[in-house]
Amino acid sequence: MDDQKLVQLCLAGRPDAQKGLYERFAAPMLGVCYRYTKSMADAEDVLQEGFVKVFRNLKQFRGDGELGGWIRRIMVTTAINYLKKNIRYQTDLVFESEHLHPVSTDNPDVTLGAKELAGLLRQLPAGYQTIFNLHAVEGYTHVEIGQMLGIHEGTSRSQYARARALLIQWIKIRNKDPKTDVYAQSGL
């Protein structure tokens, strides 16, 4: 069944279609939520909140783009709102304007698996983690990120550079010794 038809049936209030839509997108979307949070429980909370928004706003999906992309944008927005609301992340989610770090030109081989790489990403401070996700994975520009997070564009750039440098450093360490505790060695 194509996405357009699935959406129509969901709009008609068909429970089987709603469940079908959920089952089709839940797993990859949980991966998205996982990257923005620090625990699987939080990721599932974001996923639940995000899918509720999806179903409530399904009428706004015009069918211009892919349904998956539309749902993914909702998930990302939901995750950011979740981080802002959740007190556990608030202390870590401080976007201070730092001195612009020179961006590393290193290009390490990313031989890690997806889950391992996501595990490293989740060890970044929440601010770094969010900005890296938004820029490197989702493809948002720093201007867009600044608007989304309410920060200056330069802040986004500097935090991204720091996050990137940390991640590359950790990946190199992991490439040498997969069992190393990268967080302990990073001095964070």
Added chain:
Amino acid sequence: MHNQDFEQSVQQKMEELSFTPSASVWEKVRADIRPQRRRRVAFWLVPLAVVIGAGGWWLLQEGSGHEVAVNANKVPAANTTTGINSNIGITDDRPENKISSTVNEGDVAGKKENVLVNKNGTQQNARRIQQNSEPAANSSIASKDFNQKNTNTANGTGNESTVAAQPQTASRTASYSRQIFDRTGATQHTNTAAIEQARIVASISLLPPDRNQNELTVTGSKQKIALLRQEAKAVAARGAWQWGAAVHYGVANINRGNMVLQSTAADFSNVSPWPSQNGSSAPLRGPNLQLERGNYFSAGITLRRALGGGFAFGTGLQYERFTQRQMVGELVSRLSLPSNANADALRSEALYRDGAKKSYFHNKVEQVSVPLMAYVQPMRRVPLELAAGVHVGYVAGAKSLQYDTAARLYYAAKPPLNTWHVAGVAGVQYKIMEKGGWQLLGGPQVQYGLNRRNKLGSEPQRQLAYSVGLQLRRR
């Protein structure tokens, strides 16, 4: 410049990231995307709670009156109207006030009750009557000597014994007392006046100025006799069949029904009003009557037999109906048509429906059942009844009416279900009011039912209904 290779490789890895969420996530999502239904339920629950609350309050008011009446029967010579009678203002000019009389009612609840209607202005008057009267006359004062009154009855002088008017010069607004005697209690006391004083004090707590006693006092013996007759009927009703009627209304779930007949296709072919569209004489494709959440209504007659000890058995005949309005299409013309042999027919159907912004099904499942219920009243003085039992019935049919915003109606054909239905039922009933031999009870009920798999080979249907109902019962 960023080294884009790194970003690309990270992005590629992250695209592969996926986890299977736990099952509870979908349950929470499903619960959250039905807020309107919940609000609708809450909308009905609030007025129902108000009605039940008001009924309970009314019952408590009524209950206090009954409490006094019961105690009056048990406490000998309790003056139950002391606080009320001073306001009645019955004058001595009326013949019935010039004398004291006893009314010996019939056998009520296995006891012979003697009711005294007595004019006692004051306790002093009562004493004077006792002291100044001749021995014979004294013995005939009903309120003083119960044995004498019984003797009169035995001698065939009737149940009413008239006492000669005493030279009472009490105030013209003398009290008009109603006293209900217990035979055994009354015979233990001879000096009624002296005892009455203590009883008056003792009975004050039993005397809220409730309307029953006012009615009794004002209308006199007729009302009193009516009350006693009513009590006698209530006693006689124990062990007899009682009959009445009941209605229930609530919300219901029907899952995976027999009504879902090859309805996996998400197009109009499974909701067509024309049953033979696929060339077959038999409607192989019926309407999609998978009721997820709808309304429940039932009405029926009830028969009930009290078994004593607070237990009762009930049966009857009941009509049950599950209904649901389901939106099946919005901007119908956008729905894609199936590419099968009947595409032309379906296309014409869709064109016919075009122009409607929304299209709805009004689904209905009807069944007739016989309730087999057991009742128990756990607390004798609290009119609360617990009920549990089964409904055994027959699913009469499923119908579906389709309509759209262009004000067009379609009657969707349906196959007969012809299947049996069994449901477990549990509920609570509270007596809201009681008047003239009728009782009105109300309370919540929950029903979980199962319909047998039908000949069409569909899955058995499960029903879950929460409802609130009223039962009118003849005592």
